[in-house]
């Protein structure tokens with residue numbers, strides 16, 4: 001449906017999007033994920049036609065979008081800075097796009113009513129926008145973006161302003177909605193939980209380039225690089241040399257899966273792969289702190305001459321800060337990443 005080939009956007013001597021190639025299939029939901037400033041919004045704006053590109057090609061449903069103005073691109077936009085029209089009621093907002101596209105009034109009204117039902121706001125058409133909660137406004141914005149039946153729906157931080165519990169609920173609803181409507185979606189978020197819950201495929205960006213693409217499970221299980229692993233929130237990431245089933249790391253010798261790639265690599269030890277023992281039985285570490293994570297405790301360890309480590313520990317077994325423990329490593333929770 002959407003194909004990007006070597007798309008580049010520069011601002012002066014800064015390259016915000018750097019030779020990005022990406023394909024989004026019909027009915028697919030792809031989430032672009034990355035730290036602040038990695039070029040996510042610029043990429044979306046380029047596809048929408050709100051940002052000129054310096055190189056590369058963008059096509060939608062086989063049509064080259066070069067020179068095609070925003071409103072003729074067939075993309076629906078739900079952007080952070082695209083506020084609802086405050087002077088129009090809910091129906092006026094949702095029906096705006098279809099009316100602009102010449103859809104007859106009655107048909108636009110029927111479509112509006114249907115979409116308001118789908119986003120969980122049936123009968124809200126006459127309400128003033130100012131009387132809606134943040135979450136309700138977000139739903140209206142979504143209905144407005146969907147109303148012209150875009151070939152591609154693009155969302156920029158769709159749930160960014162909302163509180164956590166509402167976000168978690170809406171993400172499930174959105175996924176169902178997109179599946180029911182068969183919408184093709186490209187969304188941008190810096191929240192990995194949101195991206196992993198929403199997406200069929202995630203794209204991780206680093207400084208304007210694609211660092212990794214894959215299904216949420218693939219990316220989570222096999223981050224392509226130290227950058228991706230750290231971005232996903234992993235701390236126990238370091239350069240290592242792998243010989244057979246052992247890696248030489250800053251934390252000493254760490255067992256790795258038997259089929260691990262050999263030589264100079266990056267090693268990721270998931271917190272579940274750090275087991276706490278008596279100080280004589282493992283790498284001696286000072287316990288610096290602990291964070292409760294619902295069903296386990298994340299323990300922050302500081303070895304003498306190595307980078308900090310995080311260990312996942314059952315609730316009742318977490319050591320007290322200030323004590324000293326040993327750390328051992330479990331191969332099944334260690335991943336050997338790229339060179």
Ligand SMILES: Nc1ncnc2c1ncn2[C@@H]1O[C@H](COP(=O)(O)OP(=O)(O)OP(=O)(O)O)[C@@H](O)[C@H]1O
Pocket residue numbers: 011014015016034035036037038039040041042043190
């Ligand atoms: N209009 C502009 N003029 C100059 N530089 C810009 C402009 N828009 C974006 N940039 C720069 O391009 C880079 C990418 O910005 P972009 O907004 O695409 O990142 P992002 O990944 O969406 O970040 P965030 O998550 O903070 O929104 C940043 O370094 C930013 O400062």
